[in-house]
Amino acid sequence: MLRINKKVEYALMALKFMSDEKTQGELASAREVCDKFHTPFDTTAKVMQAMNNSGILQSVKGIKGGYILARDLNTLTYMELARILEKKMGESLCRGSEGNCELLKDCNIAAPIERLNITLNQYLDQLSIKQLFDMAFNATPYQKQTSFHV
Numbered sequence: 001m002l003r004i005n006k007k008v009e010y011a012l013m014a015l016k017f018m019s020d021e022k023t024q025g026e027l028a029s030a031r032e033v034c035d036k037f038h039t040p041f042d043t044t045a046k047v048m049q050a051m052n053n054s055g056i057l058q059s060v061k062g063i064k065g066g067y068i069l070a071r072d073l074n075t076l077t078y079m080e081l082a083r084i085l086e087k088k089m090g091e092s093l094c095r096g097s098e099g100n101c102e103l104l105k106d107c108n109i110a111a112p113i114e115r116l117n118i119t120l121n122q123y124l125d126q127l128s129i130k131q132l133f134d135m136a137f138n139a140t141p142y143q144k145q146t147s148f149h150v
Contacts, residue, residue, distance in 0.1 A: 002120065007085040010047045013037050015056075016133055018069050027066030047085060054084045073130040079121065081129065 004012075014033045022028050030045040048067055051057040058070035104110055 004082075005086055006043065007047050007050075008082050010037075010039050010044050011051060011081055011085055012129070012132075013039065014044070014048060014051075015069070015073060015129055018057075018067070019073055019130075019133070022068075025068060027060055027064070027068055029066035032066070050084055051081075056081070056084075073133070074128050076129045077125055078127045078129060078132055079125040082124070 010033075014028070017033060017036060018028050030041065030048045033039065033048070034041045034044050048057060049059075052059045052067060056069075056071045056076060057067040059065065059067055101107070101110075
């Protein structure tokens, strides 16, 4: 099961909100995102600042300041966003930053799990945020269940 950390979730929520509910050039503040989705302010603000620092958002300073989308969501991939926000990337269940799994030497599924990890990472490296949103919100129920093709 693919696990998405909270920072990526908050970023996706903010990006979806900004792309759907804000007109081009209309500002969104971290407070507005927090109030709409009941997310913690500190984490949401840090996520939006990280997206600003990486060029996904552009900040406007001042009392009525906030953020605007600075990047087309067709050009931002899921993995790019995740790499900006997550500390541990590219780890598999078998090999991680804290060393190899203790069962790796005798494991009979290490190779298929490693291949699955590579395949998923390749897919997520090509999946744009716009495609992700379209796939989830514009598909029929059947398409939602069968939309993953590698």
